[in-house]
Amino acid sequence: MVKQVLILDTTLREGEQTPGVSFTVEEKLEIARLLDEVGVDMIEAGHPMVSPDVYEAVKRIASEGLRAEILAHSRALKSDVEKAVECDVDRVAIFLGVTDKKLESMKLSKERAIELAVSAVEYARDHGLKVRFTAEDATRADYGFLVEICRAAVEAGADRISLPDTVGIMTPWKIREFFERCSRDIPAELDAHCHNDLGMAVANALAAVEGGATAVHVTVNGLGERSGITPLEPFAVALKILYNLDTVKLSRLPELSMLVERYSGISMPAHAPIVGENAFAHKAGVHTAAVLYDPSTYEAFPPELVGRQRDIVISKYTGKAAVAEKLKRLGVLLTDEQLDMVVAEIKRRPEIRAFRDEDLLELVEHVTGVKPPIEVPRAIEALVLVKCESNIYTTAIARKILGIKGVENVYEISGEFDIEAHIVVNSIMELNECLEKIRTLKGVHGTSTRVILKKFNFRYSSQ
Numbered sequence: 001m002v003k004q005v006l007i008l009d010t011t012l013r014e015g016e017q018t019p020g021v022s023f024t025v026e027e028k029l030e031i032a033r034l035l036d037e038v039g040v041d042m043i044e045a046g047h048p049m050v051s052p053d054v055y056e057a058v059k060r061i062a063s064e065g066l067r068a069e070i071l072a073h074s075r076a077l078k079s080d081v082e083k084a085v086e087c088d089v090d091r092v093a094i095f096l097g098v099t100d101k102k103l104e105s106m107k108l109s110k111e112r113a114i115e116l117a118v119s120a121v122e123y124a125r126d127h128g129l130k131v132r133f134t135a136e137d138a139t140r141a142d143y144g145f146l147v148e149i150c151r152a153a154v155e156a157g158a159d160r161i162s163l164p165d166t167v168g169i170m171t172p173w174k175i176r177e178f179f180e181r182c183s184r185d186i187p188a189e190l191d192a193h194c195h196n197d198l199g200m201a202v203a204n205a206l207a208a209v210e211g212g213a214t215a216v217h218v219t220v221n222g223l224g225e226r227s228g229i230t231p232l233e234p235f236a237v238a239l240k241i242l243y244n245l246d247t248v249k250l251s252r253l254p255e256l257s258m259l260v261e262r263y264s265g266i267s268m269p270a271h272a273p274i275v276g277e278n279a280f281a282h283k284a285g286v287h288t289a290a291v292l293y294d295p296s297t298y299e300a301f302p303p304e305l306v307g308r309q310r311d312i313v314i315s316k317y318t319g320k321a322a323v324a325e326k327l328k329r330l331g332v333l334l335t336d337e338q339l340d341m342v343v344a345e346i347k348r349r350p351e352i353r354a355f356r357d358e359d360l361l362e363l364v365e366h367v368t369g370v371k372p373p374i375e376v377p378r379a380i381e382a383l384v385l386v387k388c389e390s391n392i393y394t395t396a397i398a399r400k401i402l403g404i405k406g407v408e409n410v411y412e413i414s415g416e417f418d419i420e421a422h423i424v425v426n427s428i429m430e431l432n433e434c435l436e437k438i439r440t441l442k443g444v445h446g447t448s449t450r451v452i453l454k455k456f457n458f459r460y461s462s463q
């Protein structure tokens with residue numbers, strides 16, 4: 001039924017409107033490049049009128065030569081549109097509140113609002129920009145006026161119209177019908193922009209697509225004003241799983257999510273779909289036993305689809321099958337009787353919320369006397385001291401180092417070296433990759449590495 005949908009990512013505009021979030025220009029460039037690699041169709045880079053750094057970010061992203069169409073947000077004012085023109089974006093998104101209350105608050109009559117919209121759209125078209133017109137708060141507006149102002153914007157040259165559910169009050173049923181109706185009455189491509197105030201942003205976006213929206217606005221990790229908007233990760237996966245629609249590269253979503261977590265300072269909860277730590281972890285004995293038989297018993301789709309792996313949590317909820325499987329993977333084979341003893345012991349330790357591999361092996365040794373024949377893979381930590389070329393800004397390099405996989409923390413220091421980076425990885429190979437990335441960074445003059453060997457901090461004590 002639905003053949004295609006364009007993904008517009010607005011992490012850099014709506015996402016930066018998240019309370020407490022402010023990306024640097026460099027961070028925005030890095031996010032934009034990754035968004036482009038992951039394959040979003042449009043990137044809303046910011047509202048240039050907001051501040052000099054937002055202006056600079058929009059301008060630089062527009063000049064990156066990315067495959068995605070680059071947009072600037074703008075009020076229906078020539079001065080705002082002018083900034084978008086200066087930034088040389090592909091498209092300007094001109095927004096204007098269209099509810100009676102919003103018009104009243106701006107002291108605008110409906111006629112005047114239409115005039116403002118039309119002249120801003122015409123101005124942008126005259127300066128060579130493609131135009132989307134956003135009828136802000138469309139889902140609460142007077143329908144007759146909504147259609148009137150949108151048609152006027154289309155006649156003035158807008159080829160896309162955004163109909164945002166600005167306060168997130170729609171249900172999937174209502175918004176599908178709304179988009180069906182608007183598709184009939186407004187002769188343009190329609191964008192859906194669903195806020196998540198009632199937790200329905202993904203469902204509403206899917207329903208809007210069913211109703212005729214041809215583009216959907218998302219942010220990485222669902223960032224945005226208040227409770228945010230439709231998160232890219234579950235939305236893109238839902239399009240694949242439920243509608244068999246291919247959009248972005250799903251296997252790159254965790255990487256994108258982590259980058260935005262780091263730069264926004266907002267962490268995803270463990271149970272977030274797709275990117276949460278627990279999204280593919282199984283706990284209850286009944287579940288794990290079935291998953292070991294066939295993962296589809298308790299998984300909607302395989303974790304590999306989104307570049308992740310299945311995990312089995314060992315805790316008081318765990319049954320024999322899971323413990324046996326986990327130990328098998330660690331190279332330990334126990335008799336049925338020994339397994340019973342281990343499981344019983346695990347269940348006597350509710351204070352250990354999740355046993356790590358090394359915890360489990362220690363417990364096995366303690367309960368059964370069987371010495372694990374293998375080395376437990378454990379995290380490798382290292383401290384890397386970095387010397388920068390004197391003419392380059394240390395802070396910019398420090399920030400780049402922080403973006404490298406495996407780097408946990410970065411400190412600027414004084415003395416012989418300029419930066420100290422703390423690395424945590426799972427293997428020597430990963431450590432080498434990480435070091436190579438640091439060494440080859442532009443502006444890095446030299447490095448010195450010290451590996452820290454970690455001791456377990458869990459000790460099994462007998463009762």
Ligand code: HCA
Binds near residue numbers: 136137164225
């Ligand atoms: C805003 C409002 C907006 C606009 C959406 C759009 C909304 O923050 O300026 O341009 O499509 O939710 O109405 O984000």
Ligand code: CU
Binds near residue numbers: 014229
């Ligand atoms: Cu919004």
